[in-house]
Amino acid sequence: MTLVTAGVVVLDCAEPEMLAAFYKGLLDAEETDATANRVEIRGAEGIRMAFRRDVNITPPSWPRPENSFQAHLDFRVTDLDAAEREVVALGGRPLETNDAGAPHEERGYADPAGHSFTLRLTPPTAPKQH
Template sequence: MTLVKAGLVVLDCAEPEKLSLFYRELLGGEQTGASANLVEIRGADGIRLAFRRDVNATSPSWPRPENSLQAHLVFLVEDMDEAERRVVGLGGRPTDTKDPAGPYEERGYADPAGHSFTLRLVPITAPKQG
């Protein structure tokens, strides 16, 4: 029997209501819970995120090379340019300006509170035939 049924990533921020709206819009999701200091959402694909109030929150400093990334989110997308327009339209900002190395096309961003996340292109595969 599985003891843990589900998990969620919690981001600390000064304004959880405002940041949860950014991610609800980006993920096509809905708010699933809220209290004075915590807002939880579920994206259309089932991803669960929460945003905890920290009145002393400061934006992460990544991508400065002297600091580690610590943690960030990766969202899989089928249309990178459309996803980028959506992120920027919602108040996010690009952080990676160089061509990424590796087998995947990825682009880095920061949400309105400064948390880093990555959009990764998912190759569309044709259905098997025969």
């Protein structure tokens, strides 16, 4: 018998409605549940996230060297430039990273509440044409 039927990534923030709107736009998601202190969404590809109100939250401060990467999100994209334009239009901001040795092209961002996430280029899977 399975005890856990689904998992949801939950981000604490001061304004869950605002942060849910950002991720709804980024993930082409729909709202599945909302209360006064929590909003849950499900993305087109099945990604589930929730945003919980914490009025005393201190926004994450990565990439300052004195703070570690406590948690972050990775999203796969097929066009980094187009995805970056969408992130910025939705209220996100690019973060400077010095990870030039990464095996795949990627870029770091912060959502409007300061949570860090990475857009990672998904290489094409179609066979090469000769």
